[in-house]
Amino acid sequence: MTTVTYWTGDAGTAKSETLFQRNMKLFASSRLSMFFLFITLGFVFMAIAAPLIAPHDPSDADLFRRLLPPAWMDGGDWSFPLGCDALGRDILSRIIFGSRVSIFIGVTVILVATTIGVLAGLAAGYLRGWVDIVISRLVDILLGFPYLIFAIALIAMTGPGLQNIVLALAYKEWVIPCRVVRGETLATSGVEYVEAARAMGASKSDIMLREILPNILSPVLVVSTVRMAHVIILEASLSFLGLGVQPPMASWGSMVADGRSFMLQEWWLSTFPGLAILLLVLSINVVSQGLRDAFDPRFHD
Amino acid sequence: MKDTVLQIRDLKTCFDTRDGMVTAVDGVSLSLGRGECLGVVGESGSGKSVTFASVMGLVKNPGFIAKGSINFEGRELVGLDPKNYRKLRGKEIAMTMQDAQTALNPAYTVSNQIIEVLLAHDETLSGSRKAQRRQARQQALEMLQLVGIPSAETRLDDYPHQFSGGMRQRVMIAIALACKPKLLIADEPTTALDVTIQAQVLELIADIRDKLGMSVILITHDLGVVAEYCDNVVVMYAGQVVENGPTGAVIATPQHPYTQGLLRSIPRLSDLSRRIEPIKGTVPELIDLPDQCRFMDRCTRAQASCRDLIAMQDCGAGRQVRCIAPGLAGGSDV
Numbered sequence: 001m002t003t004v005t006y007w008t009g010d011a012g013t014a015k016s017e018t019l020f021q022r023n024m025k026l027f028a029s030s031r032l033s034m035f036f037l038f039i040t041l042g043f044v045f046m047a048i049a050a051p052l053i054a055p056h057d058p059s060d061a062d063l064f065r066r067l068l069p070p071a072w073m074d075g076g077d078w079s080f081p082l083g084c085d086a087l088g089r090d091i092l093s094r095i096i097f098g099s100r101v102s103i104f105i106g107v108t109v110i111l112v113a114t115t116i117g118v119l120a121g122l123a124a125g126y127l128r129g130w131v132d133i134v135i136s137r138l139v140d141i142l143l144g145f146p147y148l149i150f151a152i153a154l155i156a157m158t159g160p161g162l163q164n165i166v167l168a169l170a171y172k173e174w175v176i177p178c179r180v181v182r183g184e185t186l187a188t189s190g191v192e193y194v195e196a197a198r199a200m201g202a203s204k205s206d207i208m209l210r211e212i213l214p215n216i217l218s219p220v221l222v223v224s225t226v227r228m229a230h231v232i233i234l235e236a237s238l239s240f241l242g243l244g245v246q247p248p249m250a251s252w253g254s255m256v257a258d259g260r261s262f263m264l265q266e267w268w269l270s271t272f273p274g275l276a277i278l279l280l281v282l283s284i285n286v287v288s289q290g291l292r293d294a295f296d297p298r299f300h301d
Numbered sequence: 302m303k304d305t306v307l308q309i310r311d312l313k314t315c316f317d318t319r320d321g322m323v324t325a326v327d328g329v330s331l332s333l334g335r336g337e338c339l340g341v342v343g344e345s346g347s348g349k350s351v352t353f354a355s356v357m358g359l360v361k362n363p364g365f366i367a368k369g370s371i372n373f374e375g376r377e378l379v380g381l382d383p384k385n386y387r388k389l390r391g392k393e394i395a396m397t398m399q400d401a402q403t404a405l406n407p408a409y410t411v412s413n414q415i416i417e418v419l420l421a422h423d424e425t426l427s428g429s430r431k432a433q434r435r436q437a438r439q440q441a442l443e444m445l446q447l448v449g450i451p452s453a454e455t456r457l458d459d460y461p462h463q464f465s466g467g468m469r470q471r472v473m474i475a476i477a478l479a480c481k482p483k484l485l486i487a488d489e490p491t492t493a494l495d496v497t498i499q500a501q502v503l504e505l506i507a508d509i510r511d512k513l514g515m516s517v518i519l520i521t522h523d524l525g526v527v528a529e530y531c532d533n534v535v536v537m538y539a540g541q542v543v544e545n546g547p548t549g550a551v552i553a554t555p556q557h558p559y560t561q562g563l564l565r566s567i568p569r570l571s572d573l574s575r576r577i578e579p580i581k582g583t584v585p586e587l588i589d590l591p592d593q594c595r596f597m598d599r600c601t602r603a604q605a606s607c608r609d610l611i612a613m614q615d616c617g618a619g620r621q622v623r624c625i626a627p628g629l630a631g632g633s634d635v
Contacts, residue, residue, distance in 0.1 A: 018407075018408065018460055019407060019408075019460075019462070020408075128362075191403050192398045192399070192400050192403040192404040193398075193403060193404050193405055193406040193407075195359070195398060195404075196396075196397075196398045196404045196405075196473070196476075197406070198359055198390070199357055199359060199390055199391065199395070199396040199398070200390060200391035200395065200418050200421075200476065200477070201387045201388065201389070201390035201391035201392060201418075201421060201422060202387075202391075202421070203387060206421075210417070211406055214406075214408035214409070215406065215407060215408050
């Protein structure tokens with residue numbers, strides 16, 4: 001084949017990288033974000049390796065250790081660094097095992113909700129018509145309920161338990177990514193490359209999943225991290241109210257609840273799990289903030 | 302007479318808007334022979350793009366084809382079911398979009414975008430999915446070389462944002478041509494490019510047209526481009542064809558006052574003393590238009606009988622014009 005070559009001075013020596021990769025580099029260049037990403041990953045590691053790193057069995061009760069203070073206080077014991085609770089269980093071990101519940105629920109709910117939300121949002125934004133009307137009204141209705149009351153009502157009906165918490169939270173959580181994706185899809189479906197894909201014979205599902213979706217992933221990523229922090233707080237709230245995971249399984253929310261009658265004297269019962277919630281949620285929030293800054297073109301340059 | 306690839310008869314495309322029925326394309330007829338290049342000119346809002354969106358079956362809600370027929374290679378396209386239409390698009394009729402800056406998906410490398418089209422349409426690819434991909438990649442490389450991308454091998458895996466505007470236009474043409482379509486609709490392929498690149502891209506299209514024997518429709522508002530590259534020309538105004546015929550003849554002796562006006566409004570470097578004469582006024586609103594001549598409000602030769610329904614009339618040598626007083630003030634001065 002003969003080649004017609006026109007020189008345009010565009011030698012293209014730059015290494016191939018997508019906008020996504022460029023933004024991730026930008027994210028990585030922020031020390032604050034990386035520090036908190038490190039802490040977040042530390043929590044994840046803690047959750048995965050809980051049986052290996054916890055010094056004690058989290059449900060091993062011993063009334064002789066009842067309300068044992070943290071190690072650095074009078075009467076403390078270095079084999080129970082953060083002290084023991086009212087049943088003599090090691091608080092550090094319970095916090096380590098409790099991270100499993102928080103992170104499992106945070107990740108699962110967000111995965112389920114984001115998947116549903118993205119698909120529903122794409123369908124509403126691209127197909128329009130009655131699909132859009134049905135999905136958007138459903139979203140409006142669900143947004144009309146206060147979140148926690150909605151979840152409490154659902155759990156009251158289905159009973160507590162890990163699976164039911166995931167369902168109760170995901171049941172409403174999907175509307176948030178759905179709204180974001182619908183809006184982004186509306187904006188993106190008018191762009192020429194979508195039209196060009198249609199002109200080249202792409203099917204509707206091709207256009208939604210292959211043309212539009214890769215281009216709207218950044219806001220989805222940002223929203224899902226923000227919401228993950230939110231879901232973790234909600235799980236803690238449910239557990240605090242006794243609607244979360246059931247004893248003897250350890251959960252940060254229920255630990256805070258268990259310690260609240262000892263709050264004035266034995267403050268360590270509630271404080272340490274409370275700090276764990278604070279630190280994890282703070283880390284995730286800072287990371288999501290960093291992601292947003294990196295992906296929002298207005299912050300560039 | 303060469304065989305006809307595309308024949309549009311009395312096409313009428315409407316948009317049902319809140320303000321009333323907008324007839325964006327009103328009774329357009331045209332035909333295109335194999336290997337031929339047809340220029341479609343007209344200012345913004347004249348219905349050029351909608352006409353060919355109708356051909357592609359890409360008229361969006363609330364638009365619809367009210368009547369008429371579009372015959373492509375003996376097949377009727379009006380009312381064709383979506384599935385068959387999809388097989389046709391990209392494979393037999395390809396279209397390049399106006400704006401090359403946004404017409405490539407930023408999330409994929411250019412090779413990926415060509416390969417996808419090939420995998421979707423090209424039946425000559427054989428073997429496992431992986432083998433097909435390899436063949437498609439080879440073809441993608443050939444297409445990029447064909448459209449004159451320098452060092453195509455290394456640029457295959459670049460993303461669109463790493464290409465300049467002219468190069469993106471070439472990539473888009475490469476995608477459109479990947480399946481060797483019988484008809485290429487190029488919607489203002491050069492509007493966003495600077496003049497030197499314009500000529501290259503148009504040369505390229507003409508070149509490939511000869512090599513692949515495809516027909517080309519060049520939608521543009523630049524009569525200079527048409528004069529250079531098109532065999533025939535169709536001039537559209539307010540949703541109607543006002544004049545058509547062989548390019549040379551139409552440009553030498555334009556019959557319709559609108560065509561004459563268009564030619565007079567082209568700036569010329571060779572004659573700086575001549576002033577550009579713009580056509581006064583704008584294209585009329587396309588809502589509830591009366592059956593009169595649509596150009597009469599802007600026409601210097603308007604007369605009472607222009608208020609009647611004006612049909613296309615033959616004026617010899619394969620030319621037609623929609624005017625009751627064609628010719629006059631001929632094009633000799635342009």
